Amino acid sequence: MAPRRFTLIDDGRLLEVEEAEGLALAERARAGGRPVALDPEERAAYLGIPASERAGPLAALEAPDFTLPDLEGRPHSLAAHRGRKVLLVAYASW
Numbered sequence: 001m002a003p004r005r006f007t008l009i010d011d012g013r014l015l016e017v018e019e020a021e022g023l024a025l026a027e028r029a030r031a032g033g034r035p036v037a038l039d040p041e042e043r044a045a046y047l048g049i050p051a052s053e054r055a056g057p058l059a060a061l062e063a064p065d066f067t068l069p070d071l072e073g074r075p076h077s078l079a080a081h082r083g084r085k086v087l088l089v090a091y092a093s094w
Contacts, residue, residue, distance in 0.1 A: 007044040019043055 006022025008015040010029075017025070026045040030036045035048035067077040078086065 004043060008047060009045070010047040011049075 004019040006017050006019040008017060008022055008025060015022075022043065022045060023040075026036050026038050026047065029047045032050070033052070034050045037046040037048070039045070063078060065077060065079040067075050069075050
């Protein structure tokens with residue numbers, strides 16, 4: 001009987017391995033702090049990027065400037081608040 005195959009998607013690469021090896025790799029990734037989406041019935045897993053790798057680029061991102069009016073019609077730009085935390089609440093009524 002041929003070994004059952006297991007599909008891993010890791011950093012955009014598709015890996016085909018034996019089922020036992022695939023499950024072991026998924027568990028090792030999870031133990032290492034990586035998010036893992038596992039479907040044992042389909043014999044497939046997706047290994048995500050660790051939070052430590054995602055945090056750096058997110059912390060360095062800078063939102064593009066824009067200007068919006070407040071409820072009294074006075075314009076406010078994001079650039080006027082650079083260096084401070086800003087909470088922007090947006091909604092749609094459609």
